[in-house]
Structures are given as structure tokens and as C-alpha cells.
Amino acid sequence: MDIVPGDAETPAQYTLRAGEQRIGLNAHLGASLRLVHTGAIHCVHCGRATRKSFAQGYCYPCFKSLAQCDTCIVKPETCHYHLGTCREPAWGEQHCFQPHVVYLANSSGLKVGITRKTQLPTRWLDQGAIQALPILEVDNRLQSGLVETLFKQVVGDRTNWRAMLKGDVAPLDLPAERDRLLSALDQELASLKQRVGEQAIGTLTEPPVELHYPVLESPRKVVSHNFDKSPEVSGRLMGLKGQYLIFDTGVINLRKFGGYEVDVAIE
Numbered sequence: 001m002d003i004v005p006g007d008a009e010t011p012a013q014y015t016l017r018a019g020e021q022r023i024g025l026n027a028h029l030g031a032s033l034r035l036v037h038t039g040a041i042h043c044v045h046c047g048r049a050t051r052k053s054f055a056q057g058y059c060y061p062c063f064k065s066l067a068q069c070d071t072c073i074v075k076p077e078t079c080h081y082h083l084g085t086c087r088e089p090a091w092g093e094q095h096c097f098q099p100h101v102v103y104l105a106n107s108s109g110l111k112v113g114i115t116r117k118t119q120l121p122t123r124w125l126d127q128g129a130i131q132a133l134p135i136l137e138v139d140n141r142l143q144s145g146l147v148e149t150l151f152k153q154v155v156g157d158r159t160n161w162r163a164m165l166k167g168d169v170a171p172l173d174l175p176a177e178r179d180r181l182l183s184a185l186d187q188e189l190a191s192l193k194q195r196v197g198e199q200a201i202g203t204l205t206e207p208p209v210e211l212h213y214p215v216l217e218s219p220r221k222v223v224s225h226n227f228d229k230s231p232e233v234s235g236r237l238m239g240l241k242g243q244y245l246i247f248d249t250g251v252i253n254l255r256k257f258g259g260y261e262v263d264v265a266i267e
């Protein structure tokens with residue numbers, strides 16, 4: 001599913017990719033939608049058929065060999081490129097040795113996160129954040145992990161997806177939170193800068209961003225659909241938030257089912 005940001009008047013635009021089909025979902029809010037998983041799963045990287053999906057859409061050989069499936073992607077502070085053990089050094093240079101941003105976001109409350117600079121604002125939309133604020137820019141992914149580790153002492157890095165989908169999330173003053181956290185971590189950040197170089201970690205002064213989603217009605221109780229348990233998911237499409245489709249019958253996280261072949265019917 002592709003998500004393009006909207007603006008103050010227009011919510012984010014969702015496009016569902018199903019085989020060769022591209023379906024603009026915003027136009028179908030309120031309509032009956034049926035998704036049927038055919039049983040086929042194709043690796044999102046190499047396309048080969050796989051009986052089971054690993055790491056949200058990869059076949060087992062790709063899962064075990066690609067740098068993008070290594071644990072250091074989820075825990076960037078464990079980057080091991082400098083040891084000469086990167087699974088794909090060229091991929092690492094292209095994706096990890098690029099400017100990264102440390103941000104604050106409000107998806108189900110305050111959280112810290114990191115991403116490659118070019119992944120914004122997509123990353124925030126994927127998480128269903130309603131507000132976000134870039135706070136620091138660093139030279140590479142490893143450094144972003146080291147900074148995030150410091151922040152995790154004082155702020156969470158997870159989204160409570162049920163709360164995010166229910167939509168009862170109070171707005172936050174993110175610039176005030178940034179100032180509070182930067183001053184709480186002042187000493188730790190100073191010693192990290194001594195380690196990695198003063199220029200490697202820069203403070204950003206960008207304004208906070210607000211993100212809007214097309215949701216007719218948020219679910220009061222969150223029940224999740226799962227193609228592995230039941231191949232057919234149908235209902236009235238009530239909204240789109242993060243990587244979730246919100247039906248009147250429950251929600252489904254399409255990110256989880258990358259590579260799943262799905263037939264789509266809209267009534």
C-alpha cells in the first residue's frame with residue numbers, strides 16, 4: 001500500500017497495489033470491500049514463490065542473506081559494517097551511510113524514532129502518526145541508533161497500534177517535548193558528540209508536521225483480521241490509518257502481509 005501525504009485540508013492518499021492493479025482507496029471509503037488471499041505468496045525482493053513469509057514478505061533465502069533483513073536494521077546501534085561483516089556492503093553504503101533523522105512523533109503518545117532522511121514523511125504515515133517533528137540529523141544509521149538509544153532512556157519508541165487506530169490520541173506540543181528531552185539528555189549527547197565528532201550530530205529547527213488520515217469512523221473495539229487464519233477479509237471500509245485498513249468488521253495491517261497475492265473486489 002502506498003501512502004502520499006495530504007495537507008491541512010486533504011487527508012493522506014492511499015493506493016492499494018494488488019498485482020498489476022492500482023486502486024485509489026480514498027474514493028472507496030464507505031464502500032464494501034472484499035480482499036481474498038489466493039494462498040500464493042511471492043517474495044517482495046526476488047519474486048519467488050514461498051510457502052511462508054519472513055520479515056513481512058521475504059522468502060527464507062532472502063531473509064537470511066539480505067542486509068535489509070538483518071537485525072541491525074531494527075537495531076541500528078548494532079551496525080557491524082566496521083567489522084567487515086555487513087551482509088551486503090554496497091547496499092549498506094547506499095542505505096545506511098546516508099543522513100538519518102531522529103524525530104519525535106505522536107502516534108499513540110510521544111515516541112522517538114529514526115529514519116533515513118529521504119523516508120520522511122512516509123515513515124510517519126506508515127506509523128499512523130498525527131504529529132511529527134524532526135529534531136536531530138546525523139551522518140549515518142549507526143549514529144541514529146546511538147542517539148535513539150539515549151532517547152529511549154526517557155521516552156518510548158513504540159506505537160500502541162490499538163490506541164492509534166481508536167484515534168483517541170491527544171495532541172502534543174512537540175517543540176516543547178523536544179526542548180525538554182534535549183535538555184534532559186544534554187550531557188549524554190555531548191559525550192556522544194565527543195565520540196563520533198561534533199559535526200556528525202546536528203540540531204534541526206524545522207516546524208512540526210501534522211498528518212491527517214481518511215477515517216469516516218474510528219473503531220471502538222479493535223479486532224484484527226489475518227489472512228493466515230482466514231483468507232477472506234470483507235466489510236465496509238471505514239478508514240485508512242498507518243498501514244491499516246479499517247473495516248466495520250475489524251482492521252488489517254497490510255504491511256504484515258507483503259507479498260501475499262490478494263484479489264480485490266469493491267461493491
Ligand SMILES: [Zn+2]
Pocket residue numbers: 043044045046047048058059060061062063
Ligand atoms: Zn526472495
